[in-house]
Amino acid sequence: MRDLTDLVDRYIAMWNETDPARRRDLVAEVWTENGSYLDPMLEGEGRSGIEAMVEGVQARFPGHRFRRVGAVDAHHGRVRFAWELAPENGAPIVRGTDFAILGDGQRLQAVTGFFDEVAHA
Numbered sequence: 569m570r571d572l573t574d575l576v577d578r579y580i581a582m583w584n585e586t587d588p589a590r591r592r593d594l595v596a597e598v599w600t601e602n603g604s605y606l607d608p609m610l611e612g613e614g615r616s617g618i619e620a621m622v623e624g625v626q627a628r629f630p631g632h633r634f635r636r637v638g639a640v641d642a643h644h645g646r647v648r649f650a651w652e653l654a655p656e657n658g659a660p661i662v663r664g665t666d667f668a669i670l671g672d673g674q675r676l677q678a679v680t681g682f683f684d685e686v687a688h689a
Contacts, residue, residue, distance in 0.1 A: 571674060572640050572642050572647055572674075573639075573640045575598065575647075575674060575675075575676070576636060576640045576647065576649050576668075577636060578594060578597060578598050579598050579676065579679075580634050580635065580636050580651065581594055582594040582595055582598055582622060583622055583625065583634040584633050584634055585622075586626060588619075588623075591619060591622060591623075592615075592619060595615050595618055595619050595622075596615060597675075598675060598676055599615055599618060599675055599676050599677075600671035600672055600673075600675045600676065600677050601614065601615065602614055602677075603615065603618060603671065603675070603676050603677055603678065603679075604617075604677075604678050604679075605618055605621060605678075605679045605680075605681070606678075606679070606680050606681070607664070607680070607681030607682070607683070608681075608682075608683055610624075610625070610681075629653065629661075631655050631656055632653050632654060632655050632656075632661070633653070633654065633655075633656065634651055634652070634653050635651065635652055635654070636649055636650070636651055637649075637650040637651055637652050637663070638650050645669060645670045646667065646668070646669060646670070647667070647668040647669075647670065648665065648666070648667050648668075649665070649666055649668075650663070650664065650665050650666075650684070651663070651664055651665075651666065652664070659687070660685075660687070661686070661687045662683055662685070662686050662687070663683075663684045663685040664681055664682055664683045664684050664685075665681070665682050665684055666679050666680065666681045666682070667679070667680050667681075667682075668680075
């Protein structure tokens with residue numbers, strides 16, 4: 569389970585990494601070549617599509633950071649974990665749960681995200 573927790577933590581780090589070269593390295597470490605991401609507002613296909621998606625989220629929410637909330641749960645090549653997005657020293661604006669399917673080399677093949685709570689402005 570420690571390896572999967574590390575994988576999820578690197579996935580969260582990918583969302584927070586603002587240096588394009590370092591983010592590209594994290595995407596390569598975390599995702600299979602043809603990985604995919606899908607949530608109610610975003611979609612990314614392949615590593616380049618995922619990189620572009622993360623860059624777009626960072627542009628939309630400058631100064632915000634993702635963090636894992638609670639433990640990572642896994643079985644049979646499936647992973648589940650909760651997260652939140654918040655400004656530095658602020659209350660979360662979104663809380664969610666991601667469900668992932670592992671691919672080759674203990675990398676993410678597919679992630680489907682759900683929003684559990686969205687703050688209203």
